[in-house]
Amino acid sequence: MGEKEQAYRKALGKEKALYRVSDKLRNIPDGTDGCKKSAALYVMAPVLCMYVEWVLREASEAGIKRLYFLARDGYSMYDCP
Numbered sequence: 001m002g003e004k005e006q007a008y009r010k011a012l013g014k015e016k017a018l019y020r021v022s023d024k025l026r027n028i029p030d031g032t033d034g035c036k037k038s039a040a041l042y043v044m045a046p047v048l049c050m051y052v053e054w055v056l057r058e059a060s061e062a063g064i065k066r067l068y069f070l071a072r073d074g075y076s077m078y079d080c081p
Helices: 003-012 016-026 034-061 071-079
Strands: none
Touching: 003 016, 003 034, 016 034
């Protein structure tokens, strides 16, 4: 495990839910290289989780019961390893 990956894991350790998600996915063999997988697990996954949590909270507070997303909103998740 590289120095940067350790730094990301330490930073995520402050948010237990995000850390558990990234940690569970870390050991899944998927054929991607270490750098791409680390970026996806320790950067993209937490950011996307926080974004979804924010969208759901804002919608709930505004009384919105149904959300629609444009197709391009999921492209970053599709493109991640």
